Amino acid sequence: MQKEIKIAVDAMGGDNAPYEIVKGAVESVNEQHAHVILVGQQQVIEQELKKYSYDKNNIEIVPATEVISTEESPTQAIRRKKDSSMVVGLNLVKEKKADAFVSAGSTGALLTGALFIVGRIKGVERPVLGTCLPNKKSFTFLVDSGANVDCKAKYIEQFAKMASVYVENMYHIQNPTVGLVNIGAEKEKGDALTKEAYELLEKTDLNFIGNIEPRDIPFGKADIIVCDGFLGNTILKLSEGLSMALLGIIKEEITTGYYKFAAAALKKPFHNIKKRFDADEIGGAPFLGLQSLVVKAHGSSNAKAIKNAIKQCILFAEQDIVDKIGEKI
Amino acid sequence: MQKEIKIAVDAMGGDNAPYEIVKGAVESVNEQHAHVILVGQQQVIEQELKKYSYDKNNIEIVPATEVISTEESPTQAIRRKKDSSMVVGLNLVKEKKADAFVSAGSTGALLTGALFIVGRIKGVERPVLGTCLPNKKSFTFLVDSGANVDCKAKYIEQFAKMASVYVENMYHIQNPTVGLVNIGAEKEKGDALTKEAYELLEKTDLNFIGNIEPRDIPFGKADIIVCDGFLGNTILKLSEGLSMALLGIIKEEITTGYYKFAAAALKKPFHNIKKRFDADEIGGAPFLGLQSLVVKAHGSSNAKAIKNAIKQCILFAEQDIVDKIGEKI
Numbered sequence: 001m002q003k004e005i006k007i008a009v010d011a012m013g014g015d016n017a018p019y020e021i022v023k024g025a026v027e028s029v030n031e032q033h034a035h036v037i038l039v040g041q042q043q044v045i046e047q048e049l050k051k052y053s054y055d056k057n058n059i060e061i062v063p064a065t066e067v068i069s070t071e072e073s074p075t076q077a078i079r080r081k082k083d084s085s086m087v088v089g090l091n092l093v094k095e096k097k098a099d100a101f102v103s104a105g106s107t108g109a110l111l112t113g114a115l116f117i118v119g120r121i122k123g124v125e126r127p128v129l130g131t132c133l134p135n136k137k138s139f140t141f142l143v144d145s146g147a148n149v150d151c152k153a154k155y156i157e158q159f160a161k162m163a164s165v166y167v168e169n170m171y172h173i174q175n176p177t178v179g180l181v182n183i184g185a186e187k188e189k190g191d192a193l194t195k196e197a198y199e200l201l202e203k204t205d206l207n208f209i210g211n212i213e214p215r216d217i218p219f220g221k222a223d224i225i226v227c228d229g230f231l232g233n234t235i236l237k238l239s240e241g242l243s244m245a246l247l248g249i250i251k252e253e254i255t256t257g258y259y260k261f262a263a264a265a266l267k268k269p270f271h272n273i274k275k276r277f278d279a280d281e282i283g284g285a286p287f288l289g290l291q292s293l294v295v296k297a298h299g300s301s302n303a304k305a306i307k308n309a310i311k312q313c314i315l316f317a318e319q320d321i322v323d324k325i326g327e328k329i
Numbered sequence: 330m331q332k333e334i335k336i337a338v339d340a341m342g343g344d345n346a347p348y349e350i351v352k353g354a355v356e357s358v359n360e361q362h363a364h365v366i367l368v369g370q371q372q373v374i375e376q377e378l379k380k381y382s383y384d385k386n387n388i389e390i391v392p393a394t395e396v397i398s399t400e401e402s403p404t405q406a407i408r409r410k411k412d413s414s415m416v417v418g419l420n421l422v423k424e425k426k427a428d429a430f431v432s433a434g435s436t437g438a439l440l441t442g443a444l445f446i447v448g449r450i451k452g453v454e455r456p457v458l459g460t461c462l463p464n465k466k467s468f469t470f471l472v473d474s475g476a477n478v479d480c481k482a483k484y485i486e487q488f489a490k491m492a493s494v495y496v497e498n499m500y501h502i503q504n505p506t507v508g509l510v511n512i513g514a515e516k517e518k519g520d521a522l523t524k525e526a527y528e529l530l531e532k533t534d535l536n537f538i539g540n541i542e543p544r545d546i547p548f549g550k551a552d553i554i555v556c557d558g559f560l561g562n563t564i565l566k567l568s569e570g571l572s573m574a575l576l577g578i579i580k581e582e583i584t585t586g587y588y589k590f591a592a593a594a595l596k597k598p599f600h601n602i603k604k605r606f607d608a609d610e611i612g613g614a615p616f617l618g619l620q621s622l623v624v625k626a627h628g629s630s631n632a633k634a635i636k637n638a639i640k641q642c643i644l645f646a647e648q649d650i651v652d653k654i655g656e657k658i
Contacts, residue, residue: 136574146512149520183475183562191478191559214567218574230520233512234560235567238543242571245465245547250579253598269582 004035007313008098011040011048012067012085013105015300021104022048024306029058034310037098039064039089064088067105070299074108078116086110090117093292100313102284102306104297111147114287114294121322123329126151127289128159129229129296130166131236132282135220141167141176142225145285146233153196156180157204160226161328162288164206167223169319170312179212179222181231186211193228201226247274283312291322333364336642337427340369340377341396341414342434344629350433351377353635358387363639366427368393369414393417396434399628403437407445415439419446422621429622429642431613433630440476443616443623450651452658455480456618457488458558458625459495460565461611464549470496470505471554474614475562482525485509486533489555490657491617493535496552498648499641508541508551510560515540522557530555576603612641620651 009025011018028034035058038045042063066084068077090113092098103110131145143159160178167176182190201208212222284297293316297309338354340347357363364387367374371392395413397406419442421427432439460474472488489507496505511519530537541551613626622645626638
């Protein structure tokens with residue numbers, strides 16, 4: 001009999017905790033037959049669970065009295081709050097009582113905690129955060145989307161390798177294309193770090209397609225784009241901000257005066273547009289290179305986002321991606 | 330009597346050269362009483378000029394037989410093509426025969442040429458490229474938008490100083506706000522370079538408002554945003570690409586089936602939206618920190634963009650911005 005996969009979920013992390021988190025867990029159990037461990041304040045979680053009907057064998061609670069907020073210093077929070085939902089959840093993964101951990105809480109604390117508690121795969125220099133960035137066609141997998149601000153070229157090479165394993169196994173894209181984010185298409189373009197990373201990537205067995213210019217990112221020119229975490233986080237956050245600003249401007253322009261009628265008729269296509277850019281559909285951002293999967297769900301995650309993050313964890317565990325990354329590195 | 334300001338324009342540079350460039354020069358002369366020196370292949374320029382009526386005292390031609398293409402290595406092109414429109418134009422500025430130079434040609438060649446031929450203001454470590462980035466309210470002045478890929482914190486401090494002088498004098502924004510692009514709002518966030526730049530900016534007399542997160546850039550949270558040229562160019566190009574992709578997606582969604590009618594009714598507001606993001610309205614990107622102004626106009630510049638770039642040069646010269654930057658540094 002196949003070993004049951006268990007996913008630990010931080011019930012206290014995120015803007016909509018605990019209600020949307022618990023709701024997402026219940027939906028997972030009901031729709032995907034997942035086994036979820038909710039980590040956090042027992043009474044609060046029990047209160048939420050009472051609202052729903054589900055198979056009680058598939059949701060358990062592991063109590064944790066403390067909560068780490070996004071305002072706290074990540075390192076201090078992880079060190080001091082030993083009984084926080086985040087630290088307790090990460091320990092479940094470390095002790096192999098859970099196969100993966102999902103949190104919509106503080107990104108900094110989660111990355112720090114995951115690194116110290118769960119630990120790296122042998123050979124991995126720096127675990128990396130990957131994010132599915134929506135584009136005109138579908139999405140691009142961006143690494144590093146914010147875990148490592150100061151990078152060496154060697155790290156970037158490893159990011160590309162880990163991302164290739166992830167994308168190939170999770171999305172069934174054979175031999176995914178890898179582009180290096182650079183401000184010019186030619187090999188000799190870019191800053192010192194990028195030039196060195198190019199040299200390394202060229203020598204790998206990855207499907208490296210060379211530099212990808214920022215202008216081309218939203219058109220989906222590569223399955224994976226790779227860069228340091230400072231640049232990657234900028235790309236991610238600027239894309240989010242700009243999409244919001246642009247849609248805001250469009251709303252301003254078309255909902256005034258006699259355009260209102262036409263705008264109302266366009267509700268459906270605008271809903272489709274929002275859906276094409278909906279992060280909730282995709283799940284969370286995987287932190288790759290650790291002994292188990294840790295997923296950072298968006299701070300504003302709703303039940304659907306949590307449900308999709310849990311689904312992502314199950315697939316990750318089923319596909320043995322940790323072992324496959326270990327082999328690739 | 331006030332000294333007449335003369336603007337040299339590269340008639341051969343850009344996707345729409347020479348016709349749109351010459352047309353823009355003529356419009357400048359007719360509408361703004363500018364004095365323009367068109368630099369390039371004499372016969373070609375004369376042929377274009379024949380199409381228009383204008384005061385012949387206000388347009389002169391300085392011949393240059395060669396043209397630098399965007400495919401050439403910038404350094405080699407500037408060294409070898411001594412009789413190119415770009416090198417000849419930059420020499421006019423160096424020899425004080427012109428007050429500024431506008432080119433829509435190769436960015437790399439223009440920056441290299443400007444640096445070597447026109448030369449820096451005393452004390453300026455690295456001249457910087459500034460670009461007006463449209464935002465939800467109006468625009469943000471972004472430095473460095475692509476001149477210096479590998480930066481030191483000291484350069485970034487100077488970029489902020491030069492940009493402050495420029496924005497204050499060109500757009501009459503008193504004491505413009507300066508934000509440092511960073512992936513977190515707190516002082517201690519970011520990579521090594523950004524942390525060091527923060528320390529330096531804090532000690533200046535600029536209106537430094539701390540870090541600005543990429544998500545907030547499109548909402549116009551600062552008059553000036555400052556970062557290294559690799560990050561800045563990424564911000565600029567990603568913004569362009571994403572706006573194009575988003576507008577493309579919207580078009581796809583609303584021009585199918587029975588939305589067509591509603592979409593047609595929205596032509597005017599969509600035109601307004603495009604106008605709000607229209608780079609042609611703003612002029613070109615100034616290369617600041619040189620002994621004279623050199624303006625990089627967009628490669629796809631039309632007559633309007635060239636006209637606005639010329640206008641920008643005149644204002645720059647009138648405001649003595651070179652001297653003011655020298656005092657500030």
